[in-house]
Amino acid sequence: MSERRQVRKQDFKKLSPFLWELPTSYRPGMRVPVRLFADDRLLEDALDDKSLEQAVNASMLPGLVGHVTVMPDVHQGYGFPIGGVAATRLPSGVISPGAIGYDINCGVRLLASSITLEEAQPQMADLASALYRNCPSGVGVKGSVKLSTKELDRVCREGSEWALDNGYAQELDLARTEEGGRISGADPAAVSDRAKQRGQPQLGTLGAGNHFVEVDVVDQIFDPAAATAMGLVAGTLAVQIHCGSRGFGHQVCTDYVREFQPAAARYQIQLPDRELVCAPLDSPEGKRYLAAMACAANYAFANRQIMAHHVRRSFEEVLGGRVSNWELHQVYDIAHNMGKIEEHAVAGDRMRVCVHRKGATRAFGPGFSGLPDEYRPLGQPVLVPGSMGTASWVLLGTEASMEQSFGSTCHGAGRTMSRKQAKRTVRGDQLRAELERRGIQIRAGSMPGLAEEAPQAYKDVDAVVEVVAKAGIAKKVARLRPVAVIKG
């Protein structure tokens, strides 16, 4: 690998108080500029690792339009930065599996309730334990759903609709899920036997790492009309579920990163990093990956739907009969690792593009026809979980996000400390004790794993949200604070 000078602050042009641009003149091979949403502090944080180098590499993908967008929660990933958005023009622009990520359709679901914290507080420890017991999590865990190969193929094609047919969902859940919980174009024949073998026992599981189920209380409302439409009331409980497509999606990405290696050479695509390997969208390889990616996305929608079922079951088990209404209704479910074919305006021309979002959330503005009636005038709900023990946010997509960031915004707090450093700095058992002193119930399978996810290892989610709100690419609706966290 050639040693290059790292990106510096003075390489950027400040376009507005919260938007910075690295022009194509910065490095030969850049096809479009890189634009970063950040304040001074978050820009300096982003300069600390290789995330902006990775954004520069991403700007060299063939067929890009507009600019590579980088969100304020950006951090270094592999190939493509976490918190990056890139759009390639149809039909001959490329699709890059590594620019979508291994955990295809990793995303967040938010359920809300009318249960007040006050009435649930006496049962909170039991509720946390029930969630930990009922939501399979951790290393090597298997789900309660027994799937035949044929049924797995149905999950691949139908996503949340499969879950609805099998008693794991309510109609409203699907209406309030990105794409209705089903991406079209899924073809199980494009998925390897290995991916199916990995996916078969894992449906309905949380996994490990930064995935979690979290019980929150609605702490502050910023947009009362939107909060009312979403059923979010200050002082009541809500639940976030963060997980993805498990080993199924990881294997789909692995297979296609491997398969695309010779394909990139065949299509004479030169890349600065082999993890960015890609193929034209209209090539046989590109089409097959899109069909396989849709299968993994649908698997993930079904997975979060089954997790929501387990969460509802836990609430009924612990709070049934103890509070007046223990029902949980869905606010929304969003993906933050996905490639989507969408129509956008680029330099005044409307065109179909493949938007790669890796650690970035779709944030479509008001009027989008894919939203349910109650949300259409408001814009698409956006769910931004914070780090463990800190706030999370409910936002709305805006017209400005359509104009500036291919209808995208941030996805979380964004790491700032390596996992190795977090384990050196923080002890899992001490962290759990500290969070419990602050009134947050913690159930976790691994103390070192807990330490890696310590809040000190992440940026300040409130600062990240402040930037996207001030830049106009999202609008604040509500802030949540945690009262129970369940991790693998």
Added chain:
Amino acid sequence: MPSGGFEELEHTADWALRVRGRDLAELLVNAANGMMELAGVQTASGAGTIRKLELTSLDRESLLVDWLHELLLALELRSVAFKQIRLKVTGDLGLTATFREVPLTSLAKPIKAVTYNELQIEESPQGLFATVVFDV
């Protein structure tokens, strides 16, 4: 670099391992042992079963990725780990490995994938070096 021929590097979101070997075969063995240490593999006592694995790949970097991925799959799907790995490189593009496969008793953290992120096997007078980034 420690005597095991691998060390963990700082990486913001994922895990990275710097691996060394006097030759490609040793680099591949050290990478496998390093990956198992990163994942916190604990195994049952006992002799286990002797297994043989043969692989061919596109190039040396792909051989490293494919080899580690094969082991990851066995960890996840069959709950086994690997001891006493002996490995022979066949040409530039293949390997034959024999090892003792032993039941896994615990795994601290699963590795989702082995990536090609900036992956390049570098040659130096001290041997071969590579930095492997794992998605976790």
